[in-house]
Amino acid sequence: MTQLIRAPYLSLFPPTSALDDTMAIEIAPLAIPATADASKLAGFGVEIKGVNPGELTPEQFKEIEQLLYNHDVLLFRDVDLTPEQQYRLTKAFDPTSESYGHGNNKTEKTTKSILHPDLKTIPRQPQVQLIGNGTVYNHEGLAEAMLKHPSHTTFHKTQVSREDEEKGYTRFYRWHIDAALYDLSPPKVTTLYGIKVPKGHKQICRYDDGTGDELEVPLGTTAFVSGKLMFDLLPPELKSLAVRSKVKYAPHPYVWMAPTHAMPTGLGIETEGLELPLDQLPPWEESRRKTLPVVWKNPVTGNLHFQVHPCGAAELLVDPLPEGANHEGALYPDGAHITDLGTVRALLYKMQRPAIAPSLVYPHDWHERDLVVFHNRGVLHSVVGAFKPHQVRAFHQCNLAASDDPAGPTPEEVKKYA
Numbered sequence: 001m002t003q004l005i006r007a008p009y010l011s012l013f014p015p016t017s018a019l020d021d022t023m024a025i026e027i028a029p030l031a032i033p034a035t036a037d038a039s040k041l042a043g044f045g046v047e048i049k050g051v052n053p054g055e056l057t058p059e060q061f062k063e064i065e066q067l068l069y070n071h072d073v074l075l076f077r078d079v080d081l082t083p084e085q086q087y088r089l090t091k092a093f094d095p096t097s098e099s100y101g102h103g104n105n106k107t108e109k110t111t112k113s114i115l116h117p118d119l120k121t122i123p124r125q126p127q128v129q130l131i132g133n134g135t136v137y138n139h140e141g142l143a144e145a146m147l148k149h150p151s152h153t154t155f156h157k158t159q160v161s162r163e164d165e166e167k168g169y170t171r172f173y174r175w176h177i178d179a180a181l182y183d184l185s186p187p188k189v190t191t192l193y194g195i196k197v198p199k200g201h202k203q204i205c206r207y208d209d210g211t212g213d214e215l216e217v218p219l220g221t222t223a224f225v226s227g228k229l230m231f232d233l234l235p236p237e238l239k240s241l242a243v244r245s246k247v248k249y250a251p252h253p254y255v256w257m258a259p260t261h262a263m264p265t266g267l268g269i270e271t272e273g274l275e276l277p278l279d280q281l282p283p284w285e286e287s288r289r290k291t292l293p294v295v296w297k298n299p300v301t302g303n304l305h306f307q308v309h310p311c312g313a314a315e316l317l318v319d320p321l322p323e324g325a326n327h328e329g330a331l332y333p334d335g336a337h338i339t340d341l342g343t344v345r346a347l348l349y350k351m352q353r354p355a356i357a358p359s360l361v362y363p364h365d366w367h368e369r370d371l372v373v374f375h376n377r378g379v380l381h382s383v384v385g386a387f388k389p390h391q392v393r394a395f396h397q398c399n400l401a402a403s404d405d406p407a408g409p410t411p412e413e414v415k416k417y418a
């Protein structure tokens with residue numbers, strides 16, 4: 001099932017072997033687990049062989065970029081990648097981007113942010129973060145880094161019981177897009193490089209939302225779902241709502257949500273009135289808040305991806321139906337500005353939950369020296385599972401605040417789906 005793209009390239013580096021002249025990028029579908037609906041996930045994710053992602057020529061990079069936007073998740077195996085190379089690769093997707101997706105070091109200084117304990121910056125390449133579990137010594141200029149794999153037990157309203165955890169049950173931690181969602185634009189890609197990957201038994205990810213849904217996953221998997229599928233699965237009235245809507249995010253959303261609890265699926269926040277009041281947040285300005293379309297247009301395929309970070313969403317702004325549209329069965333035909341958090345969350349959950357069904361999730365089975373590059377504007381992802389303190393895991397993660405905001409659907413597309 002290996003597909004060859006015949007694309008000889010001009011190497012910027014001195015040829016080291018005769019093979020260089022004939023090398024081609026080789027791609028193969030990702031190994032989709034038995035739990036997944038292969039027909040629905042067809043084309044989602046590819047493994048790329050035959051190139052060194054740390055030293056791509058401009059021609060190779062162009063191919064990789066096309067592959068990313070066409071397949072959303074790229075896997076490279078057995079990769080050696082320095083933090084500098086990872087930064088350069090990430091930056092190549094958005095050459096004028098510069099700072100880490102959450103702002104360099106800002107997250108660490110904002111100690112109230114729920115992201116604070118999860119990220120350690122690589123000193124000489126601060127856009128690259130060390131994430132993982134356990135204590136890592138003498139790592140890229142960090143003498144000692146204590147890492148904690150985030151787990152649902154510190155974030156969800158309810159928890160898997162101790163006994164069930166011992167039996168291997170777990171949950172998705174938080175479905176999200178990598179983005180500050182305040183002031184900065186959502187990164188185009190995220191690169192995740194597995195350096196230390198503890199082996200262990202599979203776990204069963206339980207949804208605990210009354211559906212009985214569960215999914216067997218590799219220990220410490222990163223789970224991905226397609227934002228395109230999330231949109232495509234919607235019935236017509238919700239497609240109409242999605243293409244007409246924008247989400248306004250809370251200011252400093254990760255501080256705002258810090259006192260809250262998540263739903264058992266990790267897909268948004270329970271409405272309990274626990275959000276930090278806006279006057280208790282670090283200083284913020286209305287003009288820096290992010291209002292982004294619900295649906296983002298893929299710059300290469302033109303496909304529409306449902307891209308909402310449900311935890312940070314505060315308001316929905318719905319445009320009225322365009323002229324000539326059929327009002328029958330339409331939701332908010334005259335438009336709306338929905339500020340009630342419970343309503344905002346219920347609408348988003350209704351639209352996003354179908355796409356995290358067990359058969360639609362790609363849980364990546366990490367091996368050491370795997371590099372995963374994902375289209376952060378085309379997928380949602382979640383940390384999954386729980387490690388014991390002695391299970392040391394070390395990953396490098398990089399994403400860069402983008403040079404622009406994502407584009408929404410065109411007026412023609414709004415007309416088509418409205």
Ligand SMILES: [Fe+2]
Nearest residue numbers: 176177178381
């Ligand atoms: Fe993430």
